[in-house]
Amino acid sequence: MKRRLLALACVSATLLSGCGLVPGSEPERQTVTVWVMQHSASQEYLDRFTEEFEREHTQIDLDVRVQEWTGIGEKVQQALETADPGGPDVIEVGNTQVATYAEGDGLLDLTLESMRDWGRDEWLPGLAEPGRWGSQQYGIPWYAANRVVVYRKDLFREAGITAPPKTRDEWLTLTEKLDTGDDQGIYLAGQDWYTLAGFIWEEGGELATERNGVWRGTLDSPEALRGMDFYRRLQALGDGPVDADEEHPPQAGVFADGRVAQIVAVPGVVRAVLKQNPELEGKLGYFPVPGRTAGTPGAVFTGGSDLVVPANTDAREAAIEVVAALTGKRWNTELARTMNYVPNKTSLAGAVAEEEGIAAMAAGAAQGRATPGTPQWSAVEADNPIKEYMTKVLRGADPAREAERAAERITEALAFD
Structure with missing residues (x-):
């Protein structure tokens, strides 16, 4: 309706002047409605952004509405x-959900806008890649979070370990030294498939690949099998259940209650750990998940959010101005500092360098990845064959055979339309 009214106004104004160019006329004032998710940004941050954005863009009013995650997809x-x-x-959307919304032509193609001066070459890959559908960029990276290794400094010292590992081989050796019987070298649940995904990517493998528009599972590739083998060796250096994920039981509670040297988690888990065991205050440290070579962290799954613009918006240019501001250096840096996120660009990592956990997360985010960029991936997660595959391998089943079965199930799920 708004578009029809604007068109009628253009026609009735004058054929010679054109819409918005009537001598002496003022540009039309627009309201941009912004949906952000609950807990993504503090109210104080949103209020400051709104006030300053409106002051700098006098013809734009912002209507920021906080949404709940429950039922947000529909x-x-x-x-x-x-x-x-x-x-x-x-709209703020989860980075892995962009393809779902873009598939039905519901999003505005922001490829040209993102090539202006938005620093797209520095975007975190785990946000930028899932923000693309085909060759077009629909989702603009906003903020990220990913797993790091949270460790007990006191248990490291007791074991004579003076520094975190720099490579995966060192990590295994160090963890074996920490696994004494009384202490767990690491608590790693058997179905923590996000962590496994990072190990697979680090080996050069994929969860699934696309060719000529057809997706197929690839857990049975040599690279993916090497990733699973590393997971198996690391998981054995603790007492994590082989038939459950990291939330059953919540690993924060396990880490807080026992002598566990390490867990793989987002840094924010420490709040829950300290709430359950305040005596660990000052005893916890962080380092990026190690990679195969020193100096380069390992690949990790990157969660977070992108900003999208609906194709049916009546405030296209104004909406793009809002996206540019929120994802630009100033406000993106402030959001990261305020909420303990990773900024959307690798060049902004220094903004969170003073926070040990966030700095470790930012280092890992440079090697971040996301799940396969197909809307059907949600069908894989709904009845996740990766978890069952992991449990069977950890119980001694043949990895190649089980990987082939899991890959077939992934292919079947991705073919569902």
């Missing part, structure tokens, strides 16, 4: 399909 899809005058013009 709500976003409805907004993309309905030309509602009160609908969103900018």
Whole structure:
């Protein structure tokens, strides 16, 4: 409706002047409705951004609305399909969900805009790659979070370990030294498939690949099998259950209650650990998941959010200005500092260097990845064959045979439309 009214105004104004160019007329004031997810940004941050953005863009009003994650997928899809005058013009979405929304032509192609001066060459790959659908960029990276190794400094000292490992081989050797019987070298649940994904990517493998528009599972590749073998060797150096993931039981509680030297988790887990065991205050440290070579952290799954613009927006240019501001250096850096996130560009990692856990996360994020960029990946996670595969291998089943079976199930799930 807003588009129709604007078109009628253009026609009725004058054929000679053109819309918005009537002598003496003022540019039309626009309201940009922004959907951000609950807990993604503090209210104080959103208030400051709104105030300063509106001061710098006098013809734009912001209407920032906080959304809950529960049921957000259906709500976003409805907004993309309905030309509602009160609908969103900018939406925060999970980085792995961009393909789902882009598939139905519901998002504005931001490829040209992102090539202007947005620093796209420095975007974190784990946010930028899933923000693409085909060769177009629909999602603009906003913030990221990923796993690091959280460790007990006191247990490291007791074992005579003076520094975190620099390579995966060193990590195994160090963890074996920490695994004394009384202490667990590491607590790694048997179905922590996000951590496994990082090991597979580090070996050069993939969870699934696409060729000529057809996706197939690739857990049975030599590279993916090497990633699983590393996981098996590391997981054996602790008492993590082979038939459960990191939330069953929550690994924060296990880490807080026992003499566990390491866990693989986002740094924010430490808040829960210290709440359950305040005596660990000052005893915890962080380092990036090690890679195969010294000086380069290992690949990790990157979670986080991208910003998208619905194709049916009536405030295209104004919405793009909002995206540019939120993902630009100033406000993106402030968001990272405020919420303990990784900024959206590798060049901004220094902004969080003073926080040990966030600095470790930022170093790993430079090697970050995301799940395969197909809307059907959600079908894989709904009945996740990767978890079952991991448990069977950890219980002694033949890795190659089980990987082939899991890869076939992934292929079947990805073929579902």
